Amino acid sequence: MNNGNEQYLIALAGNPNCGKTTLFNAVTGARQHVGNYPGITVEKKEGFYQLNGSRLRLVDLPGTYSLTAYSLEELVARDFLVQERPEVVLNIVDACNLERNLYLTVQLLELGIPVVLVLNMVDAAESRGIEIDVEELSRRLQLPVVPTVARTGRGKDDLLSTAARMASEKRGWAPLHISYGPDIDPALDEMEKEIARLSFLTEALPSRWTALKYLEADEQVIAKGRETHPELSSRLEAIAARLTDHLQKTLESYPEAIIADHRYGFIAALLKGGVVTEKNKSDRLYLSDQIDRVLTNRLLGPVSMMLILYMVYQFTFNYSALPVQLVESAFSMLGNRMDALLPEGLIKSLIVSGIIDGVGGVIGFVPLILFMFFAIAFLEDTGYLARVAYMLDRVFRTFGLHGSSVMAFIISGGIAGGCAVPGVMATRTLRSSRERLATLLTAPFMNCGAKIPVFAMLIAAFFPKNRASMMFLLTLLSWMAALFLAKLIRITILKGPSTPFLLELPPYRLPTFKGLLIHTWERTWQYVQKAGTIILAISILFWALMTFPGLSEKKKVRFEEARQEILAGVPPELREMTARGAPEGQTIPAVVADARERILALDHEEAQTALKDSFAGRIGTAMESVSRWSGFDWRTNVALLSGFAAKEIIISTLGTAYSLGKVETGDDLSLSERLSNDPLWNPLKAFAVIVFIMLYAPCFATITCIIKESGAWKWGVFSMVFNTSVAFLIAVLVYQGGRWLGLGT
Known part of the structure; x- marks a missing residue:
């Protein structure tokens, strides 16, 4: 062979x-x-x-x-x-x-x-x-x-x-030749002869196939034809236009419709004579139809959809809890180990605070992402997500969108764990430019895979007993926000009617475990690669911004004088114990314990001052005059600012900020635990931050994609300004409303 x-x-x-x-x-x-x-x-x-x-x-x-x-x-x-x-x-x-x-x-x-x-x-x-x-x-x-x-x-x-x-x-294959009837065949033959005579595009395409593309008004082939041989292309277009005019007058149809009819006629003849026989042909419902009677029912369908979505979150959080804890513990142990091995200095700070605490916070949620992607892959491969699009079509048309917009929302993270970049690209299937723009501008409001780890971290810190319920609520909020804002856009800057929606519902199928593993691994590996490249680079950048220029000499002297003043109150023979602690089995005297506590508080104040005096700290502090209305402190501002690059980086930036701002006491607390112990944080602030992250400007990759897909810079700028303005307004309403109700205490 x-x-x-x-x-x-x-x-x-x-x-x-x-x-x-x-x-x-x-x-x-x-x-x-x-x-x-x-x-x-x-x-x-x-x-x-x-x-x-x-x-x-x-x-x-x-x-x-x-x-x-x-x-x-x-x-x-x-x-x-x-x-x-x-x-x-x-x-x-x-x-x-x-x-x-x-x-x-x-x-x-x-x-x-x-x-x-x-x-x-x-x-x-x-x-x-x-x-x-x-x-x-x-x-x-x-x-x-x-x-x-x-x-x-x-x-x-x-x-x-x-x-x-x-x-x-490697034998040659002759192209299939189908008769397209007495109206089209003469025009097709005439065009085919002209194409063959001048070898027009024949290096890649059969002559008859090229002629068919001209009759079907294929824009790409016609554009290539005009570029290759403008004169012949004009003649072919004229023949196609003449035939189109004739078919309009005689049959009220177009060449592409007649061609499609004859192709189906060829197929029907091909399958006759016992090629396909159907036994027991009746009106009985097949299994998929029986399932759809429940899952796409006008009343039971939405209820089932909500239940399935809730089960996805229960599965994800319940089964990923232990693996997430193990990964976080591994990074904490690694950080403590490196902290003990490395000498004090910038290299130690970079490795421990910039890399391990920064990237480790993101990698720690890989198990959660893996379980969620597995659940979503199962829904995709069974054919259920197509039913979700079918059921939501009526809802989307109410808000001025198209049924195909549903898939763009789902791909962007409408069920959870997607990405706004392919979601924005999925809008290419929409024929109406207004619906397409409205969809690509609102699809980034979905809870993409980059936002999920941030939400999971904050939920673990402040809503640990209701993790699945909170994530379910956030999914509903993202859909509601996207739809209402889409309606606002459609009745203001993008007015116009909705177009009809057609969708094929595939039969339900039981996915293969191998296929599910492949789909899950592909998406999880993309997440890990992102953490190992983009997030690592930006984590190091923000570590530098939060490290330099450091404390001024004047402040260093002030803190050192305060430290010496505390030590002056300790007897000389006990000062080494104040610095190193008591030998094993020996009790620390009260005066030493008091001095150690005061020095620890002073060290904490020094670390916080250094962090606040850094470039990032100054930027975050400058933003506090506005952000305080939504409850955001300067460290939160810095983290949210980093989220413009990629939403996962919010975790690494917070991890670096709280690592640089803490005093080394030998603890191995996770970022969630550090935030829950911080007096500036509470459930109300956490929820305001979650809402802001859900709605504010998409990442740079998505903005670039919006500009490319819309063909104009203005829509990318609009997305950044509009989304961030809406996010801040709603975050302020959440925070101030919660305080008014007494929830912020």
Whole structure:
């Protein structure tokens, strides 16, 4: 079959929810990596598989219904197929919805790409009484057809062997030729001849396929055509315009609609004559339909959704509590160990306060993030999150948004643990520019994965008995704030009607444990990488800002004189005991104990003064004249300022601030414990801080994404100013309202 040293590029293509990624995970397992397509933020997955000496490089393309490039996912998938020219495309189709899924197959065959048709979920089809004659379907399509069950691995070996064999043959494939009727075929033939005669774009695309793209008004192909051969492109556009005008007058339709109808007609004919038979066909409800009767019911659906969300938080906090405690204890022990080993000085301060206490506070919540991502991956892979979007469509339209906005909110962290950057990018599927802008401006209000550790830390400090309930409440508050602010934006600066929403609900499926682990690990590892790079760098930066310029000589002298004054009241023979403590088994005299206590208080005052006199302290203190209305002290101000870079850094900045500002007493308190013991903090202030963090300006990465997606700097600036203003106003109302009710004492 091969010489044993070949590498073959194999692409996996298919509709969303066809089991494509499940199959990809089953084949590649840990031998995969996730990145982005060059210059594009759509996720790219690659993996490798060794088979009989051949190396298969598998690429999981974004899920897409067609290759007509209406969405970014379709564009990315098509560009990869055209430019990379994989040896084989594994086209995964849902055996339960074969007719709809074959629409993409037809387009792949028209592109002239070698295809292996993968009939996935044949077990589900069999349970529904659907029988598919695999051999006859293969004969009619003139390509290999392999039945599989990606979830269990059934058919995987046969599929990979077939793909490797096809790739090694390297034989040319003639593009599929479909008749599109008496109106379109003559125009198509005329365009195809012109394209072939001048070799127009034929180095990458079949002539007939290029002609079809002109008739379908494909903007990308037409733009490339105008750049390559303006004169011929104009002639092709004129033919397409003439045909469009004719179809409008005679059939009140467009070429792309007629083309789609004929493709489905081709598919319907293909599946006739016993290729697909359905036994016991009736109006009976399948399992997914039966479950949906409850989970998407107008009354029971929202209640179920709230219950499921609450269970996610219960699972996350209950099972992650011990691992979080162990990781925090490990970092505390490491800090104490380094504190004992290293000599006094800047290096010790940097390592203990800047790195260990800073980054350690963020890493400490990795177990919590891991458990939460696992729960969210389970909801995603079962198909439940699509039901959430379906149920919330009516609510979103009430607030001037589109049903597709739901997915942008969910991706941003609407269920918890997402990220605003891909959430903002998900707005590309919205056709209305006003709805799109309103969505990308409000999606950052969701509780993303960067905010969750901050909330968890503050909840552990001030609401330890109601962790899951508090996180559930914060999720509801973030949704309410986002929706009401979206309504405000839609009735003021972005007026306009809402557009209709269409969504396919995939059948419920039981996820594979392997798939869940892969999805969980990918997201958790991204969090860890962020902590090890960006957060480490900014932690060191803020350590420097909170360390320099240090105390003035005048203040140093004053503190040293006060220290000597205290020691002067201790008998000379006991002064060493004041500094080092009593030998083991010996009682400390009262005069020494009093002196030690006073020196400890003086050391604490000196550390606090040095911190407040630092560059960061001066900035935070200057902000106190305004921030005091919301209860924020200067250290909180500095931490919130660092959150503009990334929200997780709030923890590391607070950790550094409270590490530099404390006196070394040998304790190993976590940041949560330090805050709960601080007299300037109380539950009311903590809640005001949480509300502010939930709503204020997105991180720099999200701001950059908003500017890129909106195409204007003004929307990035608007997001920073508007979000922060709203956050501060609400935080002031929470804090001042709580004090008025007597809750701040």
